Amino acid sequence: MTGVALEFTENEQIGRVAGVDTSRVAIDVTNSEMLTRVGIGQLIAIKGATQAEFLIAMTDRVTRSLREELPDPEGGEFAPLTVSPADHMQAFVIGTYRTVDGDKADTFKRGADSFPQIDRGCFVIEGGNLQRFMGILGAGFPEEERLKLGTFVADRSADAIASGDRFFQRHAAILGSTGSGKSWAVALILERAAKLKYPNIVVFDMHGEYEPLADKSNGGFAQRFRIAGPGDLAAPKDDTLFLPYWLLNRDEMLSMILDRSDQNAPNQASRFTLHVRDLKGATLDVAGKAKVKETFTVDSPIPYKIAELVDKLKEDNAAKGISAATGKPVAGEWENKLTRFISRLEAKLDDRRYGFMFTPPTEALNYDWLAKQIIKLLRANSGNGIKVIDFSEVPADVLPVVTGTLARLLYDIQFWMNTDARTPVTLLCDEAHLYLPVKDDADSVQRQALWSFERIAKEGRKYGFSLLVVSQRPSDVSRTILSQCNNFLALRLTNDSDQNVIKRLMPDSLVGLTAMLPLLDTGEALLLGDAVLLPTRIKLDRPEVKPNSATRDFWKEWGSVMPTETLLEAAVECLRSQSRTS
Numbered sequence: 001m002t003g004v005a006l007e008f009t010e011n012e013q014i015g016r017v018a019g020v021d022t023s024r025v026a027i028d029v030t031n032s033e034m035l036t037r038v039g040i041g042q043l044i045a046i047k048g049a050t051q052a053e054f055l056i057a058m059t060d061r062v063t064r065s066l067r068e069e070l071p072d073p074e075g076g077e078f079a080p081l082t083v084s085p086a087d088h089m090q091a092f093v094i095g096t097y098r099t100v101d102g103d104k105a106d107t108f109k110r111g112a113d114s115f116p117q118i119d120r121g122c123f124v125i126e127g128g129n130l131q132r133f134m135g136i137l138g139a140g141f142p143e144e145e146r147l148k149l150g151t152f153v154a155d156r157s158a159d160a161i162a163s164g165d166r167f168f169q170r171h172a173a174i175l176g177s178t179g180s181g182k183s184w185a186v187a188l189i190l191e192r193a194a195k196l197k198y199p200n201i202v203v204f205d206m207h208g209e210y211e212p213l214a215d216k217s218n219g220g221f222a223q224r225f226r227i228a229g230p231g232d233l234a235a236p237k238d239d240t241l242f243l244p245y246w247l248l249n250r251d252e253m254l255s256m257i258l259d260r261s262d263q264n265a266p267n268q269a270s271r272f273t274l275h276v277r278d279l280k281g282a283t284l285d286v287a288g289k290a291k292v293k294e295t296f297t298v299d300s301p302i303p304y305k306i307a308e309l310v311d312k313l314k315e316d317n318a319a320k321g322i323s324a325a326t327g328k329p330v331a332g333e334w335e336n337k338l339t340r341f342i343s344r345l346e347a348k349l350d351d352r353r354y355g356f357m358f359t360p361p362t363e364a365l366n367y368d369w370l371a372k373q374i375i376k377l378l379r380a381n382s383g384n385g386i387k388v389i390d391f392s393e394v395p396a397d398v399l400p401v402v403t404g405t406l407a408r409l410l411y412d413i414q415f416w417m418n419t420d421a422r423t424p425v426t427l428l429c430d431e432a433h434l435y436l437p438v439k440d441d442a443d444s445v446q447r448q449a450l451w452s453f454e455r456i457a458k459e460g461r462k463y464g465f466s467l468l469v470v471s472q473r474p475s476d477v478s479r480t481i482l483s484q485c486n487n488f489l490a491l492r493l494t495n496d497s498d499q500n501v502i503k504r505l506m507p508d509s510l511v512g513l514t515a516m517l518p519l520l521d522t523g524e525a526l527l528l529g530d531a532v533l534l535p536t537r538i539k540l541d542r543p544e545v546k547p548n549s550a551t552r553d554f555w556k557e558w559g560s561v562m563p564t565e566t567l568l569e570a571a572v573e574c575l576r577s578q579s580r581t582s
Contacts, residue, residue: 040060
């Protein structure tokens with residue numbers, strides 16, 4: 001680039017600084033004709049402390065008022081009052097541009113070293129100045145760090161570049177109403193990541209919409225797995241995932257089975273804990289893992305047979321005691337106190353919806369089975385770095401258990417891995433409002449899942465484990481998790497409560513940008529956070545491989561497509577068998 005990015009003449013000045021507070025700059029407009037070209041979100045350059053410096057601000061208010069003035073005395077005794085416009089703008093400072101900064105030229109950084117000074121000249125950044133300025137925003141990122149998301153709405157010739165490192169390492173959220181372009185944004189980011197040599201992203205796909213990303217015949221790049229449904233229990237395929245009961249920790253298991261209102265709940269939890277620990281210890285004995293047995297706990301993911309647990313609980317429930325005085329049988333210590341607990345456990349074992357957990361394949365009881373599954377999910381070579389896990393056949397009431405257990409397991413592996421051996425992992429949580437609810441609205445099962453994800457949000461960055469949260473209802477998503485996200489891709493949001501969530505998560509100086517949220521076009525977004533130098537409105541690129549999330553053309557299809565009776569009958573059979581492969 002030759003010359004400097006921002007060059008202005010005195011004729012291009014729109015006004016002067018009239019007032020300054022900690023977050024806003026008031027500007028008196030002296031060029032009323034130029035004001036007609038200024039809108040909300042327009043970039044303004046304010047002269048800084050030196051000739052080589054401009055403070056960059058963004059307008060969030062533009063006003064014009066008319067005031068009456070006394071006529072010129074020379075106009076005669078009955079000259080009418082004159083009316084003149086009084087134009088004002090309000091903007092917030094977002095960064096500092098310097099033509100020369102040490103040995104560097106044309107630099108931009110977030111934040112201001114000083115506040116604007118009263119009566120400093122203000123200029124609208126447009127035309128050639130805008131093109132050159134937008135061009136330097138992504139130029140500061142090294143080539144290997146650049147994540148291209150689209151183009152700037154203000155200047156479609158300039159690429160919108162984010163820092164890929166900062167976007168993923170400090171948690172991020174993609175938020176937008178249904179039909180705003182969230183799924184395409186997700187597909188675009190995954191597509192960009194897939195071009196790296198060893199990406200490692202695990203996608204929790206709630207509706208099966210990212211299945212095309214794994215279709216290698218049509219340009220797909222991901223590897224797809226499915227949580228086992230009732231139709232997969234007899235003959236599971238290679239892409240089927242099971243989450244055996246023994247992967248659940250004590251609290252997760254009890255949240256599904258134990259009724260805390262039962263007066264015998266403490267006794268039931270106690271016997272469950274004792275027997276599970278003993279059964280896991282027995283497995284270690286058989287496997288010859290004496291070293292592990294010295295330090296394992298009841299929460300350690302060690303296989304055991306659930307049928308043996310039920311037998312031990314039934315023995316406790318029926319065992320008689322012996323009277324010390326008479327030597328005759330008396331009521332046992334646990335007799336009839338475990339009946340309801342056993343019934344609830346057996347009901348879960350008989351429920352085929354829970355087959356992925358309680359009816360795993362025989363090999364899942366092998367000690368080395370878990371390591372093979374982890375390698376399958378966390379390997380990042382041979383083009384298998386993007387893993388899409390389809391949860392679409394998992395019933396809604398079971399969903400928090402599945403997502404929470406799998407997330408905790410993947411994070412625990414990363415936590416216990418040697419520091420030098422860790423490679424970064426990102427968990428992409430699609431439709432997060434379904435299983436990461438606001439804590440006050442969560443039941444006991446959901447809170448177990450919530451605890452796992454909130455732990456990742458709070459601690460994951462230290463261990464190279466991050467979240468990318470995707471939701472159409474941010475007001476229904478855990479505040480703790482969203483508050484830990486440092487980057488936001490906010491698409492169109494029309495609901496007031498959802499918009500207010502975004503406002504609360506932003507610094508006060510950026511709240512004015514949220515006024516754009518209900519006005520964004522499909523595929524447009526506000527990009528905010530640590531990953532970008534300038535919070536701005538962008539037009540997202542279209543992904544090459546599109547997800548199955550396109551909005552249907554109701555009116556056109558009603559006029560041309562007739563429902564097929566045989567397919568409706570097939571859908572009924574799928575409903576009855578709880579499997580899409582029927």
